[in-house]
Amino acid sequence: MEEFDSNFENVSIELKRGLTNLVVLSQCKQPTYGYELVKSLDEKGFPLDANTVYPLLRRLEKQGLLRSDWDVSTEKPRKYYQISAVGENFFERLKVQWYETIEIVKNVIEE
Amino acid sequence: MKNNLVERYIYAVVRRLPEKERKDVSLEIDEMISSMLAERAGLGEGEEERVRAVLTELGNPEDLARSYGNVGRSCLIGEPxxxxxxxxxxxxxxxxxxxxxxxxxxxxxxxxxxxxxxxxxxxxxxxxxxxxxxxxxxxxxxxxxxxxxxxxxxxxxxxGVKMDTEKFSLDDLPEIPGYEKRSGIGELIGSLVFVSIFTVLFVILPQINLPFLFVNSRWYSYFNPEVLVSVRSLLIVFLVVNLLEAVVKMVQPIGSVMRFLATLLANVTTIVTSLVWFGNPLVVNPEYVTALKGTLGLNVWRVSDLVSEGMTGLIGKWAMQPMPLMIALLIIIIISIVEIVKIGVKTLRVRKTTV
Incomplete structure (x- = not known):
């Protein structure tokens, strides 16, 4: 049973991992910083660790899907991320593909 | 000042990243840790306990560095x-x-x-x-x-042979180069002792300096007292600068420009003083030379005794200098240059890795 749970956990993580880009991009319509995103995703039932979110935001920025600005007005400087024009285009296509995939997978697994 | 454990954790992550990204990622991780610490503020933990809990939650810094990507295999041997x-x-x-x-x-x-x-x-x-x-x-x-x-x-x-990186302990986090690396009082005392002995032997009592040969109930000093008197001002500068360096080392950590400048100045002064002093044609006490020849039948061992004639012409006046002093001079110059380069490299490294 322990092995079953562990396998299930691994597969479940893999499934979620494929969706993190889509979910994170969806939450960056407004400028947001890493920990704000971590908390908001947790509240919405899609918890991601801070050590996953911060590097992911940076990778998405490198890919040109997000842009960032440092807010140095507070005691602790914060880097705010927001979706770029390219990112929005990317997100829309990814969203369409996700919905299509749901339909297809649903049909397949419920045959 | 940030908690040292936090700084060490951040350093353990960013040291594996390309240099151009380190500062930015350091600030991001610092902000992430601060937010996580603030989140735990109400749990009634002590500062240290809170920091340890957050860093443990963040996990192995090597894994975090890997999530930031660009931890390629571009170097010969990388972590872990x-x-x-x-x-x-x-x-x-x-x-x-x-x-x-x-x-x-x-x-x-x-x-x-x-x-x-x-x-x-x-x-x-x-x-x-x-x-x-x-x-x-x-x-x-x-x-x-x-x-x-x-x-x-x-x-x-x-x-890509796997190493055991699963075990991760906060106490094993690497020290930040130069962090709090000020020298202790021991080094200052060492310098004071050196300066005192040097001052007595070569500045205050140049006629005694280094008693080297005992012949006919009399000691003969190795160095020429007249030369020591003529370079006295330079010796005083050398001593003052070296003492100054010892003090700067105590108050400035590695990485500070002042510490580097003090090391540079002290070592350049050491090289110049040694060149002027040991390069003087009359550096060896003439009485010592006479006593050596008269009692033991030996001549002062000069560079020209060891090198070929062609080479003698090439090195000019240095050929007539005593061999032991020239070996000492060479060692002093090498050590001084190595020290300058070592501190220079450390200063650059610290300035690049600390935010």
């Missing part, structure tokens, strides 16, 4: 292999160097008895030959060991 490589290399080099030195010393001591060498020149020449042979064999052996260990670890790293 590099840490073990350094440890293994240190052990292997000490073992090889120690074993070779011991074996050669045994071979040397069991050779021709010392009593069979009749004069001082013979003994000095044998000693130098022995040291050169020992140094070259030990260096050969160590270079071989270094190459073997380096190639082995480079292969392990590039083949």
């Amino acid at each position: 292999h590099f840490s073990l490589y350094k440890r293994v290399l240190k052990i292997v080099l000490i073992a090889v160097g120690g074993a070779l030195t011991f074996a050669l010393l045994m071979e040397w001591l069991s050779g021709k008895p010392w009593s069979m060498y009749y004069d001082l020149g013979d003994i000095i020449s044998m000693t130098i030959k022995g040291i050169v042979h020992l140094a070259s064999t030990v260096i050969d052996g160590m270079v071989g060991a270094f190459t073997a260990v380096t190639i082995t670890f480079a292969l392990l790293y590039h083949q």
Whole structure:
């Protein structure tokens, strides 16, 4: 049973991992910083660790899907991320593909 | 000041990233940790406990560095292999160097008895030959060991052979280079002792300086007192600058520009003082020279005794300088340059890695 749970956990993580880009991009319509995103995703039932979110935001920025600005007005400087024009285009296509995939997978697994 | 554990954690992550990204990622991780600490503020934990809980939650800094990407295999040996490589290399080099030195010393001591060498020149020449042979064999052996260990670890790293990085302890986080690396009071006391002895022997009592030869109930000093008097101002500058460096080392950590400048100034002064003093044609006490010749029948061992005629012309006035002083001068110059380069490199490294 322990092995079953562990396998299930691994597969479940893999499934979620494929969706993190889509979910994170969806939450960056407004400028947001890493920990704000971590908390908001947790509240919405899609918890991601801070050590996953911060590097992911940076990778998405490198890919040109997000842009960032440092807010140095507070005691602790914060880097705010927001979706770029390219990112929005990317997100829309990814969203369409996700919905299509749901339909297809649903049909397949419920045959 | 940030919690040292937090700084060390951040350093452990960013040191594996390309230099141009380090500052930005450091600020991001710092902000992430601060937010997580603030989140736990109401849990009634102590500061240290809170920091440890957050850093443990963030996990192994190597894994976090890997999530930031760009931790490629562009270097010869990278982490986690590099840490073990350094440890293994240190052990292997000490073992090889120690074993070779011991074996050669045994071979040397069991050779021709010392009593069979009749004069001082013979003994000095044998000693130098022995040291050169020992140094070259030990260096050969160590270079071989270094190459073997380096190639082995480079292969392990590039083949992606897994190392045990699962075990992660906050107490094992690397120290930040230069962090709080100020010298202790011991080093200052050492400098004070050196400056005091040097001042007494060479500045206050130049006629005594280094008593080297005892003949006919009289000591003969090695250095020429007149030369010491003529370079007195330079010696005082040398002493003051070296004392100043010892003080700066106590108050400024490695990485500060002032510490680097103090080291640079002290070492340049040391080189200039040694060149002017040891380069003086009359550096050796004439009375000592006469006593050496008169009682032991020996001449001062000069550079020209060792090098060919062609070479003598090439090195000009240095050919007539005493050999031991020239060896000392060479060692002083090498050590001073190495010290300048070492502190220079450390300063650059610290300035790049600390935010």
